[in-house]
Amino acid sequence: MMHRNRHRPLFSSPHRPKPPQKKWRILHFLRTGLRRTCTALGAAVLFSIVMGMFYSSMLLRDFGEPAVLPDEMVLYLPLKTGLAEHENSAGRYAFKDDTLTLRDVTNALDRAAGDPRVRGFVAKLAGGELELTHVEELREAIARFRESGKFAYIYAASYDTLGQYYFASAFEQIWLQPMGVVSIPGVQVEIPYARAVLDKIGVQPQIFARKEYKNLFESATETEMSTASREMMTALVGDLGKSIIDGVTVSREMKPGEFQGLVNKALFTSDEALDAGLIDRLDYADGFNAEIKQMVKGDPENDDDLFATVSAYVDDGIARNLIASAGHKPRVALIYAVGQISQYDESGSDLAAADTLVANINEAVDDEQTNVIVLRIDSPGGDPTASETIRRAVVRAKEKGKKIVVSMGGSAASGGYWIATDADYIFAAPTTFTGSIGVTGGKFSLKEMWAKIGVNWDGVRWGDNAGLWSFNQPYTPSEAARMEALMDHVYNAFVERVANGRHMTPEQADKIAGGRVWTGAQAKENGLVDELGSLDRALDYAATLAGATDRHGINVIVMPRVRTPFEKLIELLAMQVSMGNYFHANKDVFMKVSAALRDVTSFEPGWGIAGK
Numbered sequence: 001m002m003h004r005n006r007h008r009p010l011f012s013s014p015h016r017p018k019p020p021q022k023k024w025r026i027l028h029f030l031r032t033g034l035r036r037t038c039t040a041l042g043a044a045v046l047f048s049i050v051m052g053m054f055y056s057s058m059l060l061r062d063f064g065e066p067a068v069l070p071d072e073m074v075l076y077l078p079l080k081t082g083l084a085e086h087e088n089s090a091g092r093y094a095f096k097d098d099t100l101t102l103r104d105v106t107n108a109l110d111r112a113a114g115d116p117r118v119r120g121f122v123a124k125l126a127g128g129e130l131e132l133t134h135v136e137e138l139r140e141a142i143a144r145f146r147e148s149g150k151f152a153y154i155y156a157a158s159y160d161t162l163g164q165y166y167f168a169s170a171f172e173q174i175w176l177q178p179m180g181v182v183s184i185p186g187v188q189v190e191i192p193y194a195r196a197v198l199d200k201i202g203v204q205p206q207i208f209a210r211k212e213y214k215n216l217f218e219s220a221t222e223t224e225m226s227t228a229s230r231e232m233m234t235a236l237v238g239d240l241g242k243s244i245i246d247g248v249t250v251s252r253e254m255k256p257g258e259f260q261g262l263v264n265k266a267l268f269t270s271d272e273a274l275d276a277g278l279i280d281r282l283d284y285a286d287g288f289n290a291e292i293k294q295m296v297k298g299d300p301e302n303d304d305d306l307f308a309t310v311s312a313y314v315d316d317g318i319a320r321n322l323i324a325s326a327g328h329k330p331r332v333a334l335i336y337a338v339g340q341i342s343q344y345d346e347s348g349s350d351l352a353a354a355d356t357l358v359a360n361i362n363e364a365v366d367d368e369q370t371n372v373i374v375l376r377i378d379s380p381g382g383d384p385t386a387s388e389t390i391r392r393a394v395v396r397a398k399e400k401g402k403k404i405v406v407s408m409g410g411s412a413a414s415g416g417y418w419i420a421t422d423a424d425y426i427f428a429a430p431t432t433f434t435g436s437i438g439v440t441g442g443k444f445s446l447k448e449m450w451a452k453i454g455v456n457w458d459g460v461r462w463g464d465n466a467g468l469w470s471f472n473q474p475y476t477p478s479e480a481a482r483m484e485a486l487m488d489h490v491y492n493a494f495v496e497r498v499a500n501g502r503h504m505t506p507e508q509a510d511k512i513a514g515g516r517v518w519t520g521a522q523a524k525e526n527g528l529v530d531e532l533g534s535l536d537r538a539l540d541y542a543a544t545l546a547g548a549t550d551r552h553g554i555n556v557i558v559m560p561r562v563r564t565p566f567e568k569l570i571e572l573l574a575m576q577v578s579m580g581n582y583f584h585a586n587k588d589v590f591m592k593v594s595a596a597l598r599d600v601t602s603f604e605p606g607w608g609i610a611g612k
Helices: 026-062 102-113 132-147 162-168 195-201 227-251 258-265 270-275 285-297 310-323 354-366 384-399 447-452 477-501 506-511 520-525 535-545 565-585 587-598
Strands: 073-079 118-125 151-156 173-176 181-183 204-210 267-269 307-309 331-338 370-379 403-413 425-428 433-435 439-445 517-519 555-559
Touching (some): 073 102, 073 310, 102 118, 102 132, 102 310, 102 535, 118 162, 132 151, 132 162, 132 535, 151 162, 151 285, 162 181, 173 270, 195 204, 204 477, 227 258, 227 520, 267 270, 331 354, 354 370, 354 384, 354 555, 384 477, 403 535, 425 520, 439 477, 477 506, 517 520
Parallel strands (some): 073 118, 073 307, 331 555, 370 403, 403 433
Antiparallel strands (some): 204 439, 433 517
């Protein structure tokens, strides 16, 4: 025996005959399935732990000890991206160093104007684009800061857009890198019209709208811009251009019509921009820094800490406010409605979900110390049912004796205007997009497309209009009639609410409705808003309603509450752990997909697409 096996590898096993195959090996399948399941869950848990450790380390790094600010400093704003309306709206991964809200910056500038430690304010553009309404609010805050006698300078390698230059024009001096450019080509709107392509591939858009200006789906239903859309877009672009020209002309002390001529030229080299008075200095970033040090310290090579970021200054202000809490000031609730309006908050951070907003409004109503609510809206619209739910909460708040002030951000259109209609007073920026009092909806029928590729859908139905939401067939006359009835119902209800809230007749409201989008300035002329002004101006007005002089005399309670660093960490960890739960919760789906892949010859396509 030993002689026969002496050439075998050391760890080999003697040959054993295979047992006869069994038709059913249930224990084997169970054991294999359990092992694979445990392996998948273990991998998910391990991944969760690793990702949790990574995000924890990132969180602890970002939320270390607060910076100690120097006794003499220049406030510094590096702009790589835009600003958020509310910290929670900046996204799941937005930690402190990454997130600045518009109100953070405007509050910091107002505080810095009276802070003897702050000598000036500088900003550096490093890409990105600010919302036009945010630019207007920042320009107001910069103007207030400059009124204190302190300097405000801005630097950029290039000013690539008209919006960037509009922001820069609010500063006392505009600096540009010697090889940079100033690009101010005006405002242009380009829309692709894909109806011809859809016809070629057999997709039939079936869209209903109330009324002629409600052009949300026009790029799919038409081959070119309609007369109504061209009229509306021309008016919008012209009004935006007028706001920018008026602002730059005043800020740069130009003659009437001078900036329009520069816009018509569009593109300037650095030397041309300097000669045209668009900028004040040509130099590099190190020269810019040396100039600021010379102004403040008298030495361009000074090594003292001088620049304090707005983020650090905001943190310092929060700490000081916590120490010197003004508990006896009147309270004003500032509630944010940001994003697409929906009925339910499924993400945990949706700032335009009806259930979230209604809960916030009700909480402010139940607070006996809060008599005024400022609703900050930055939403293009959404679900009419959800919009009505929010509007009803506003009405109930008024019935409980609360005053409602609306401040409109970049947009408060369609459903965004619906929820504003019953406010006591409405503020909008001149460049806010608002109105769009109308409704649109429908579907895209794929019947012809399926026929082109040889797919025939067949089935059974119960109910005359059972195919209402099916994409595989066009509307029947009966189904189309129901859609028309729905459009009429929503539009008439919208106009009725506008008429009641804005103290108009239904005929007056319908005349300025029609689905048309207006700028804030146009909306003011048409009676859709009461006053042009920023969020700060709305808070000043709310303060007077609460019995204070201005916003500095009130406690502003921001809602929804900003998530704490610990809550952000827990949310991240929960997201990672949920990946492990996903395997378990969807095991049946995985098994079905796996079976289909193993036996692809018996796979019969039978999945339909149906939905609103």
